[in-house]
Amino acid sequence: xxxxxxxxxxxxxxxxxxxxxxxxxxxxxxxxxxxxxxxxxxxxxxxxxxxxxxxxxxxxxxxxxxxxxxxxxxxxxxxxxxxxxxxxxxxxxxxxxxxxxxxxxxxxxxxxxxxxxxxxxxxxxxxxxxxxxxxxxxxxxxxxxxxxxxxxxxxxxxxxxxxxxxxxxxxxxxxxxxxxxxxxxxxxxxxxxxxxxxxxxxxxxxxxxxxxxxxxxxxxxxxxxxxxxxxxxxxxxxxxxxxxxxxxxxxxxxxxxxxxxxxxxxxxxxxxxxxxxxxxxxxxxxxxxxxxxxxxxxxxxxxxxxxxxxxxxxxxxxxxxxxxxxxxxxxxxxxxxxxxxxxxxxxxxxxxxxxxxxxxxxxxxxxxxxxxxxxxxxxxx
Amino acid sequence: xxxxxxxxxxxxxxxxxxxxxxxxxxxxxxxxxxxxxxxxxxxxxxxxxxxxxxxxxxxxxxxxxxxxxxxxxxxxxxxxxxxxxxxxxxxxxxxxxxxxxxxxxxxxxxxxxxxxxxxxxxxxxxxxxxxxxxxxxxxxxxxxxxxxxxxxxxxxxxxxxxxxxxxxxxxxxxxxxxxxxxxxxxxxxxxxxxxxxxxxxxxxxxxxxxxxxxxxxxxxxxxxxxxxxxxxxxxxxxxxxxxxxxxxxxxxxxxxxxxxxxxxxxxxxxxxxxxxxxxxxxxxxxxxxxxxxxxxxxxxxxxxxxxxxxxxxxxxxxxxxxxxxxxxxxxxxxxxxxxxxxxxxxxxxxxxxxxxxxxxxxxxxxxxxxxxxxxxxxxxx
Numbered sequence: 001x002x003x004x005x006x007x008x009x010x011x012x013x014x015x016x017x018x019x020x021x022x023x024x025x026x027x028x029x030x031x032x033x034x035x036x037x038x039x040x041x042x043x044x045x046x047x048x049x050x051x052x053x054x055x056x057x058x059x060x061x062x063x064x065x066x067x068x069x070x071x072x073x074x075x076x077x078x079x080x081x082x083x084x085x086x087x088x089x090x091x092x093x094x095x096x097x098x099x100x101x102x103x104x105x106x107x108x109x110x111x112x113x114x115x116x117x118x119x120x121x122x123x124x125x126x127x128x129x130x131x132x133x134x135x136x137x138x139x140x141x142x143x144x145x146x147x148x149x150x151x152x153x154x155x156x157x158x159x160x161x162x163x164x165x166x167x168x169x170x171x172x173x174x175x176x177x178x179x180x181x182x183x184x185x186x187x188x189x190x191x192x193x194x195x196x197x198x199x200x201x202x203x204x205x206x207x208x209x210x211x212x213x214x215x216x217x218x219x220x221x222x223x224x225x226x227x228x229x230x231x232x233x234x235x236x237x238x239x240x241x242x243x244x245x246x247x248x249x250x251x252x253x254x255x256x257x258x259x260x261x262x263x264x265x266x267x268x269x270x271x272x273x274x275x276x277x278x279x280x281x282x283x284x285x286x287x288x289x290x291x292x293x294x295x296x297x298x299x300x301x302x303x304x305x306x307x308x309x310x311x312x313x314x315x316x317x318x319x320x321x322x323x324x325x326x327x328x329x330x331x332x333x334x335x336x337x338x339x340x341x342x343x344x345x346x347x348x349x350x351x352x353x354x355x356x357x358x359x360x361x362x363x364x365x366x367x368x369x370x371x372x373x374x375x376x377x378x379x380x381x
Numbered sequence: 382x383x384x385x386x387x388x389x390x391x392x393x394x395x396x397x398x399x400x401x402x403x404x405x406x407x408x409x410x411x412x413x414x415x416x417x418x419x420x421x422x423x424x425x426x427x428x429x430x431x432x433x434x435x436x437x438x439x440x441x442x443x444x445x446x447x448x449x450x451x452x453x454x455x456x457x458x459x460x461x462x463x464x465x466x467x468x469x470x471x472x473x474x475x476x477x478x479x480x481x482x483x484x485x486x487x488x489x490x491x492x493x494x495x496x497x498x499x500x501x502x503x504x505x506x507x508x509x510x511x512x513x514x515x516x517x518x519x520x521x522x523x524x525x526x527x528x529x530x531x532x533x534x535x536x537x538x539x540x541x542x543x544x545x546x547x548x549x550x551x552x553x554x555x556x557x558x559x560x561x562x563x564x565x566x567x568x569x570x571x572x573x574x575x576x577x578x579x580x581x582x583x584x585x586x587x588x589x590x591x592x593x594x595x596x597x598x599x600x601x602x603x604x605x606x607x608x609x610x611x612x613x614x615x616x617x618x619x620x621x622x623x624x625x626x627x628x629x630x631x632x633x634x635x636x637x638x639x640x641x642x643x644x645x646x647x648x649x650x651x652x653x654x655x656x657x658x659x660x661x662x663x664x665x666x667x668x669x670x671x672x673x674x675x676x677x678x679x680x681x682x683x684x685x686x687x688x689x690x691x692x693x694x695x696x697x698x699x700x701x702x703x704x705x706x707x708x709x710x711x712x713x714x715x716x717x718x719x720x721x722x723x724x725x726x727x728x729x730x731x732x733x734x735x736x737x738x739x740x741x742x743x744x745x746x747x748x749x750x751x752x753x754x755x756x757x758x759x760x761x762x
Binding site for chain 1: 578579580582583584585586587588589590591592593594595611612614615616617618619620621622623624626627628630631634637638640641642643644645647648649651652655656658660661663664665666667668669670671672673674675676677
């Protein structure tokens with residue numbers, strides 16, 4: 001949802017551009033369908049899925065309004081196509097959706113890794129394909145578990161390439177916000193390294209802990225009943241959707257191998273401290289973790305309120321939004337909302353961004369000015 | 382609480398044996414005091430703590446009814462003394478409590494590791510000292526967080542040595558049940574290996590993950606805000622109470638080093654599968670974790686109902702209860718409740734045990750009969 005009081009000129013774009021297609025109607029695709037219909041006001045949500053039973057269930061649940069026989073049928077005449085398929089299949093599916101859809105159609109995806117799909121497409125294809133990744137966890141798959149609020153309050157990463165058409169970036173930003181997500185522009189490689197750290201490594205570790213407990217628990221079933229809350233917390237995501245996760249881990253193997261190596265090195269440090277009986281080291285290790293956790297928690301709890309508007313005069317051509325988003329992203333400034341005005345067809349226009357906090361707005365202003373653009377900031381009343 | 386319908390002969394022993402002393406009135410000791418007063422009907426709960434402010438707060442909160450200047454003052458004339466202190470201090474504190482208390486006084490502890498304290502005492506001391514460990518998690522310490530239901534439904538490990546006096550084992554079983562805990566007799570070394578696996582390793586891993594995220598997060602604060610629920614779950618216990626945990630980890634370093642080595646080996650296997658691009662291996666790794674997690678969850682969810690009574694004719698001397706508990710423990714049979722009859726002063730008596738399920742009861746009967754005891758089983762109506 002747009003921050004209260006955001007004026008019409010910088011309001012979230014609410015054009016769907018036509019029917020919306022969702023390819024793959026499991027938990028994620030099904031939830032997207034429900035959210036599109038109930039939150040974004042989509043009158044027609046088309047679904048396609050290789051599994052006819054899943055498609056029928058999605059229709060039955062109201063996650064889609066029309067069942068299509070193929071991604072092509074779903075994409076034809078659509079304003080936006082979302083691909084909710086295993087990451088390994090995304091480049092080929094994106095190509096099919098792009099080929100079957102019109103020149104004004106946005107194609108995006110919900111994949112957990114982003115470098116693979118962005119690299120798998122060529123610059124021409126990246127004009128209309130903008131990668132996405134809503135960070136919404138749910139261990140149980142299937143359209144049965146779909147819910148319209150799955151994305152509410154969740155970060156939704158977007159990876160527009162330099163070639164991305166500004167009006168499609170804007171449409172995607174607006175859609176994500178209306179679905180309840182929090183759009184965060186990010187470089188695809190940075191995204192994947194981050195996910196290796198905060199999602200893929202945790203999934204591997206949780207699963208390894210379960211294997212270890214199941215294999216070596218010295219006192220069997222009865223004693224394991226006693227496993228306390230820490231074990232339950234750490235292993236909640238263990239073994240989540242094996243085929244899906246095998247794909248995700250493999251797709252992000254480079255970043256994940258690096259993360260695993262670092263994790264092993266850190267466990268090795270703890271081991272050495274234990275062997276030499278170094279109480280001070282162990283204490284400072286736990287203290288460092290406490291402080292780190294506190295910092296991360298503070299960052300997560302920071303309110304997204306105190307909205308500031310940053311208005312940039314831009315030539316209306318591909319690359320400008322991506323350039324500005326990248327500059328701000330490198331400075332850890334997130335764009336909470338984004339809109340173009342006047343109509344994207346004009347040669348010159350304004351890019352309206354919303355960021356959080358006065359200090360952030362001032363930094364954004366300076367960084368954008370340094371790139372040679374006219375820029376002004378004002379608090380959103 | 383004893384299962385409904387348990388008849389008087391096998392009912393939980395409800396004798397406190399006099400005032401109860403709690404040495405160390407932080408979160409655990411404070412919660413124990415509250416539970417002793419409100420659940421076990423203790424009229425007098427004495428507290429001792431090296432920190433006068435903590436002791437005053439415990440008195441203020443009603444966790445203790447009398448503040449004592451030393452463990453000795455608290456233990457004098459008590460029926461039971463519970464030590465809620467850092468594990469490294471337990472043997473010395475236990476010795477002081479034993480010396481200051483009468484011959485009928487039970488001494489126990491709430492420490493997270495058990496081999497150290499049991500080995501730190503001599504056989505004579507282990508007649509009245511019976512180790513305990515309620516598995517109750519709470520990241521935040523201090524008597525301010527104490528609550529009477531901290532142990533409700535929680536496993537409470539007990540490590541009676543072969544020398545333990547039967548009537549004190551019985552008293553402890555009864556007390557634990559009345560505090561809401563679920564008593565589980567276990568060998569101290571087995572306990573520590575189990576805790577290394579389901580608690581200490583998870584705490585180390587969670588803390589290592591936080592260190593890694595804080596040190597290497599490529600996109601800083603904004604991107605870390607996006608860390609999904611899996612990361613939050615895995616790192617909830619990171620950095621919990623650093624001085625306390627430095628002690629616990631060090632005290633259990635042997636079992637923990639072994640657990641760390643195995644964890645590293647398992648992460649190494651995942652790494653090799655990623656490097657060779659082995660989707661099948663990764664999939665079966667995740668499937669194995671899913672199955673393991675399901676098994677553990679089923680064990681944890683198993684109802685403690687369907688109570689069966691196992692009555693054993695025993696010579697009333699030390700070692701018998703420990704022998705039977707150990708035999709059953711090795712067979713993964715848990716004793717849900719335990720009582721002696723008639724009065725423990727008699728030379729011959731009956732040991733009444735409660736276990737869950739007909740099949741378990743039959744196995745217990747066979748195992749006990751094999752040790753040469755007269756035994757019978759019957760369902761608790």
